[in-house]
Amino acid sequence: MSFPLSLGIQVxxxxxxxxxxxxxxxxxxxxxxxxxxxxxxxxEKWSFIDANITFLKCKYSEDVHDKIERxxxxxxxxxxxxxxxxxx
Numbered sequence: 001m002s003f004p005l006s007l008g009i010q011v012x013x014x015x016x017x018x019x020x021x022x023x024x025x026x027x028x029x030x031x032x033x034x035x036x037x038x039x040x041x042x043x044e045k046w047s048f049i050d051a052n053i054t055f056l057k058c059k060y061s062e063d064v065h066d067k068i069e070r071x072x073x074x075x076x077x078x079x080x081x082x083x084x085x086x087x088x
Contacts, residue, residue: 009040021051031075046071 011029013022025047032043050068052058060068 009034009037011044021055024054025051028071028075032071033074 011022011026017025025044028047028050029040029043032039032046034040034043046068049058049060049064050072053060053065053068
């Protein structure tokens with residue numbers, strides 16, 4: 001399953017990803033507003049790191065946490081946004 005972005009790119013869902021994790025990654029990527037494939041790939045990479053921090057409580061360097069925090073400042077999460085069924 002995938003979630004389409006305006007670039008015509010779709011966010012692929014990993015087999016083990018829960019609805020909540022996948023939904024958050026989609027919103028994270030979309031709110032980075034990637035305009036090129038390279039920007040999309042960077043946003044996708046950081047979305048995995050954000051999900052690891054948020055849901056798995058992983059720890060990274062302070063620089064990585066700071067970057068994720070700045071990127072999350074661009075994202076407006078609402079609990080309803082994280083409900084996968086809202087996309088159907």
